[in-house]
Amino acid sequence: MKSDRPSPQLSLQRPELLAPAGNWDCAKAAVENGADAIYFGLDRFNARMRAENFTEADLPQLMKFLHRRGVKGYVTVNTLIFPKELAEAQQYLRTIIAAGVDAVIAQDIGICRLIRHLSPDFPIHASTQMTITSAAGVEFAKSLGCQLVVLARECSLKEINKIQQQIALQETSLPLEVFVHGALCVAYSGQCLTSEALGGRSANRGECAQACRMPYELIADGQVVNLSDRKYLLSPQDLAGLDVLPDLVKSGVTCLKIEGRLKAPEYVANVTRVYRQALDGVMEELERPNPLTPFPTSVGGIKAPLSVSERGWGRGQSDQEHYNLEMAFSRGLYTGWFSGINNQELVHARFGKKRGVYLGEVTRIHNEQVTVKLEAPVKPGNGIVFDCGHPEAKEEGGRVYAVVFKGKEAMLTFGRNDLNLRRVHIGDRIWKTSDPELDKQVRQSFTGENPQFQRPINVEIYGEVGQPLIAIARDRLGNIVQLESAISLVEAHTKPLDTDRLQEQFGRLGNTPFCLGTLTNHLSGNFMLPVSELNRMRREIVVQLEELRSQSKRWQLHSDVSFQDLLPSSSPSSPLSPSLIVLVRNLKQLQAALKAGVETLYCEFEDPRTYREAVQLVRQAGQQSPVPTIWVAPPRITKPGENWILQQVRASEADGYLIRNYDQLQFFAADRCIGDFSLNVANPLTADYFQQRFGLERLTASYDLNINQLEDLLTSSPPQWFEVTIHQHIPMFHMEHCVFCAFLSTGTDYTNCGRPCEKQEVKLKDRVGSEHVLKADVGCRNTVFNGTAQTGAEYVQRLIELGLRNFRIEFVNETPEQVSKTIHFYSQLLQGEITGSQLWRELKLQNQLGVTRGPMGVSALRS
DSSP: OBOOOOOOOOSOOOOEEEEEOSSHHHHHHHHHTTOSEEEEEOSSSOSOTTSOOOOGGGHHHHHHHHHHTTOEEEEEEOSOOOGGGHHHHHHHHHHHHHTTOSEEEEOOHHHHHHHHHHOSSSOEEEOGGGOOOSHHHHHHHHHHTOSEEEOOTTOOHHHHHHHHHHHHHTTOOOOEEEEEEEOOOSBOTTOOOHHHHHHSOOGGGTOOOOGGGSOOEEEETTEEOOOTTOOOTTOOOEEEOGGGHHHHHHTTOSEEEEOOTTSOHHHHHHHHHHHHHHHHHHHHHHTSSOTTSOOOSEETTEEOOOOTTTSSTTOOOOSHHHHHHHHHSOSOEEOTTTTOOOTTTSOOOSOSSOOOEEEEEEEEEETTEEEEEESSOOOTTOEEEEEOSOTTSOOOEEEEEEEEEETTEEEEEEOTTSSOGGGOOTTOEEEEEEOHHHHHHHHHHHHSSSOOSBEEEEEEEEOOTTSEEEEEEEETTSOEEEEEEEEEOEEOSSSOOOHHHHHHHHTOOTTSSEEEEEEEEOOOSOEEOOHHHHHHHHHHHHHHHHHHHHSOOOOOOOSSOOGGGGSOOOOOOOOSOOEEEEEESSHHHHHHHHHTTOSEEEEOOSSGGGHHHHHHHHHHTTTSSSOOEEEEOOOSOOOTTOHHHHHHHHTTOOSEEEEOSHHHHHHTTTSOEEEOGGGOBOSHHHHHHHHHHHOOSEEEBOTTOOHHHHHHHHHHSOGGGEEEEEEEOOEEEEESSOHHHHHHOSOSSTTTSOOGGGTOOEEEEOTTSOEEEEEEOTTSOEEEEOSSEEEOGGGHHHHHHTTOOEEEEEOSSOOHHHHHHHHHHHHHHHTTSSOHHHHHHHHHHHOSSOEEOOHHHHHHHHO
């Protein structure tokens, strides 16, 4: 397979194609099918800990292999790092930098600081786990020393273009990378606490338990909503950006990323090849002399955008590229958020697992044969599964033994005892899950010894009679070699070295990583050189270029610095007594908290316009001494064009603001601010950055920390910097996907959904019977709150001894009476009148759903 051919240089940039690699076979599959770069994790600190992953010992060999093939290698260090891990992380980073890795993909702000401290020039890529959705986020990443930003998957093409315009105007431009294909998380990456809340397995630590792929029941105003066979309410279809590839290229993104470090090498090979060929076709089309001419319906494997009825679930594929992608892995393929929000299409909700290509419906079952109305090709040997609308149950399936075609129908016969036809019904959908012929073809692309994918080199030829022939060869990475023939050129009487002859000899690059791109002949006469000498020169070009490529990158690496240089200096602990902070989510809860004498109040309301009334309520409670302060929270996410929401928040004239993201750090820079949990402060290097650079009055410790890690944070930083949430319904999923719109309306977004979120109380019931509260914010983003409140009450005394003085409790849908009781118990706890164990028992009796110890205690209780 040969790479894209050279084409005229225009301003359009060819994006890098970045493929996943969970092991050596996946790395080879990516390289041999045209990836420009791969990303992979090592055995620590990466967001796919379930992948096979590489080891630090593999790095030198892996990087040599990649670089020899003209491919870059990026290591994922895309998790939060806890205080006690900083020393290990530092050594880990030194190994990575010294091995000549091309970049690290990082989530943790402290780790970005540490990398830049260790090396002034080693590239850092801001992971999608950093939840960057705006120009302010790009600017933040740049200030940290990042060289590239991976945008949140929720950004549309329109928003990507807007971000590009804004960072260009503000002169804060960085290259942008987007995911182009693969599984879509329903929650914003870096903001999903579901696995942490339900099982102590943090997605921010690479241990996602995929709760979004499970079935849920929808309960509106206490009644189960009949959604027929739609149960997978939080499981998006897989992203496929194939149909919008031209628009992505035109947007100027630098890199297109394929998801899938947990996938098989066949998946990596298949998907990489489809996007390599499609991207080359798009570039060829866009670089034509008149690129303004409309795209034909198929260019380089690109199909015209699918109509609403063609997209997503139940679509039969005939186009080869789409067929290959569906066979690679598919929960249904869709353009995700690229074309904007369409809540009726993103989540079809009928299954949350791999399906494949839709073959059609069962029309008849007779004499051990199943007749199907065909929507896609089928042949003997194909593996199929019957879908009766219950994907959570065991499904019938097997290999097709024989096929008899009758018009648009086919009669399928299966091996004896392969399946139980009594469990197959007329009307069942059939999915093709295996195509051995395609699998074999895909495997052959990366299992051979010789290079399958070749990248072009450009050769220039110079020479004069009586002088050596000079050949200069360049690859696209900027490597250049110059060779001279050992024999001088002589005048040719027959068969001179014309361009065709030179192309033939220098183009014989089989079994090498190269193919001949352009050859420019600067010979001005009829010269001759033995073919054997031309062959020697060609072979030497290959050897020298491979040698140049495989030299490891020499990044600067300071040996005399340490993470300890970045630690904040200690300060005396506060003499103040412990303070209770209460976050409420409606005005009635606020009134109950005021009556209870709470001095610090946070409000997080769906409609920021209500904050003005909340502020007035608190100010009218001026007879309290001291006068309570009120802080209000903007939404978790801010996208381009949403500053009007922040203006509404500020119009409340509250005492201060709860900061959730990078835009808010900028917008409220002149105001009193407290950093919320969504800033993911998990170590002292991150805490110090927010404190010193942005002057935040306090920081909320990350919800990923258990009690031991929390103690480590408080002992490695001034404890008065922090507040800790000790009672809450943990916000599990925070999503662009609107469940209200998707399943309680026929609308596509806020413009036509009828706003069911304003009229109905909604919960999601999981497989074990827990009912989780669903709320929408002003940007129509949804949060699923754990139905069970979680408490860290038993650890409060230990935290007070460490100097912590600020303790937060949060409410979601509690009644004013419940709010009052809970505040009373926690006030007693902080005053030492009851123990944490007593409070825990009291609340367990009081709350119908009960209270769990939550993630703060998970590891502590296990150890």
